[in-house]
Amino acid sequence: MKQILILEPLLNTYYNSLFFKSREPHISTLRAITLLKKEFDVVFLDFKTDNVSKKSLHKEIINSKYLFINVKSYNLKLSTEIIAESIKLNKELIIFAFGQYAEYNPEFFFEKSSKIHVIIGELYEFAARFCYLQKENNNITFNSIEKSKSSMDMDQIPKIDLLEMKKRDYYTVYPLKTIKKYKWAFMNLSEGCPHNCVFCSQALRISHGKSIRNFSEKEAIDRIIRVLDSGFNAIRFIDDDFLANREFVQNLCKRLIRSNLDFRWMAQVRADKIDKTTIALMKKAGCEYLNFGIESASDSVLKILKKGETIKQMKNAAILCRKEKMLFVAYFMIGSPTETISDINNSINLSFELKPDMLQVCYFTSYEGSVFYLKNKKKISSSINQQKFHYFDICHNFSKVPNRILMKIWKRWYLWYYLNNILKIIRILILTYLFYPRRVFDLIKLCINIRKKK
Numbered sequence: 122m123k124q125i126l127i128l129e130p131l132l133n134t135y136y137n138s139l140f141f142k143s144r145e146p147h148i149s150t151l152r153a154i155t156l157l158k159k160e161f162d163v164v165f166l167d168f169k170t171d172n173v174s175k176k177s178l179h180k181e182i183i184n185s186k187y188l189f190i191n192v193k194s195y196n197l198k199l200s201t202e203i204i205a206e207s208i209k210l211n212k213e214l215i216i217f218a219f220g221q222y223a224e225y226n227p228e229f230f231f232e233k234s235s236k237i238h239v240i241i242g243e244l245y246e247f248a249a250r251f252c253y254l255q256k257e258n259n260n261i262t263f264n265s266i267e268k269s270k271s272s273m274d275m276d277q278i279p280k281i282d283l284l285e286m287k288k289r290d291y292y293t294v295y296p297l298k299t300i301k302k303y304k305w306a307f308m309n310l311s312e313g314c315p316h317n318c319v320f321c322s323q324a325l326r327i328s329h330g331k332s333i334r335n336f337s338e339k340e341a342i343d344r345i346i347r348v349l350d351s352g353f354n355a356i357r358f359i360d361d362d363f364l365a366n367r368e369f370v371q372n373l374c375k376r377l378i379r380s381n382l383d384f385r386w387m388a389q390v391r392a393d394k395i396d397k398t399t400i401a402l403m404k405k406a407g408c409e410y411l412n413f414g415i416e417s418a419s420d421s422v423l424k425i426l427k428k429g430e431t432i433k434q435m436k437n438a439a440i441l442c443r444k445e446k447m448l449f450v451a452y453f454m455i456g457s458p459t460e461t462i463s464d465i466n467n468s469i470n471l472s473f474e475l476k477p478d479m480l481q482v483c484y485f486t487s488y489e490g491s492v493f494y495l496k497n498k499k500k501i502s503s504s505i506n507q508q509k510f511h512y513f514d515i516c517h518n519f520s521k522v523p524n525r526i527l528m529k530i531w532k533r534w535y536l537w538y539y540l541n542n543i544l545k546i547i548r549i550l551i552l553t554y555l556f557y558p559r560r561v562f563d564l565i566k567l568c569i570n571i572r573k574k575k
């Protein structure tokens with residue numbers, strides 16, 4: 122059987138191992154693996170969780186017929202190195218680059234070798250075609266750009282490879298409020314997002330397309346049961362907009378309540394979709410955490426970001442979470458276009474007013490392929506530092522606040538918030554590390570590395 126090597130490289134910066142960072146799998150990759158395993162030997166290396174030495178990586182490259190690599194702006198340097206090494210080590214190797222950067226700039230890869238192909242669209246859609254072609258013909262030729270459309274019926278899309286998910290310590294940094302060991306599974310029940318946030322790029326989202334597609338309720342419940350039967354007891358739904366179809370979510374929650382399944386879950390939502398009835402049903406069905414982006418306390422900044430939500434809706438969402446005793450994570454952004462110091466101060470005040478159970482502050486980053494990036498390409502690419510291309514670092518600054526001040530605010534905001542909510546941080550630390558010796562070990566390793574760097 123031919124071997125396929127699938128790589129998920131890490132970020133380029135040391136924030137890779139930032140201990141307060143979730144380690145979440147790429148769902149489309151795990152779906153593709155399910156299909157590919159039927160026809161090939163698949164070796165999957167996820168740099169977030171696997172210890173990948175150069176030697177072991179080279180060995181797998183030499184043994185493989187195909188290499189699939191997820192290339193994003195923030196792992197471009199590392200991915201490019203791996204691709205160059207692969208070309209040298211294995212002259213027969215056929216390489217497929219996919220992911221946010223590959224989709225944005227396919228030519229970048231074609232300059233390197235004619236053996237590189239770029240996949241545009243859902244990876245599992247391409248994997249389905251790839252397996253079919255493989256069965257039909259041994260000498261398949263591929264287009265330099267392989268485009269796949271999200272055309273599969275939702276209930277037909279491949280199931281996630283649970284073996285690959287289970288053997289790794291994937292987790293979210295949003296701990297549940299219970300002293301119990303949780304094994305997190307990650308999945309989505311819908312695909313597509315109809316919104317137009319200017320900083321978001323198609324390939325950065327978990328799925329492609331604007332129109333919302335859901336599993337049927339029965340299929341969704343079956344897939345949840347399959348996950349729970351495999352030994353997971355907590356699920357993070359990573360749909361781009363979990364509440365996009367509220368009716369679906371309400372019916373699903375009613376079914377979950379009736380079926381008495383014992384698991385906790387969390388979901389990624391938009392504040393404008395949170396309403397009294399839905400949140401009450403979600404809570405009753407075992408949902409413990411919601412996360413939503415607030416980004417800014419300034420309606421004018423939100424308008425520029427094309428967020429499509431208002432501060433009033435954000436406040437209302439937080440009030441409803443409190444009423445239902447639903448934990449929530451609020452994401453804020455600083456350094457957004459036109460933002461002033463006073464806008465940022467208002468955002469800080471808003472975070473203290475809403476009191477999220479977890480606060481996350483990022484720098485405004487418009488990735489390659491996002492609407493903002495495409496409009497401001499010239500200004501951005503001249504200032505770009507690919508090493509820093511991540512929202513925990515300032516990559517470019519279109520606000521009215523200098524970088525130096527933004528960095529100070531970023532640190533102080535976290536410090537003020539968590540010192541004022543010291544019990545929250547103690548709870549987060551205890552619950553994130555209590556039952557997980559591997560994470561404690563990783564944390565010690567990270568601290569040693571940071572000291573060495575200094």
Ligand code: SF4
Nearest residue numbers: 314316317318321361
């Ligand atoms: S940021 Fe979220 S809501 Fe906005 S376009 Fe991207 S996935 Fe959709």
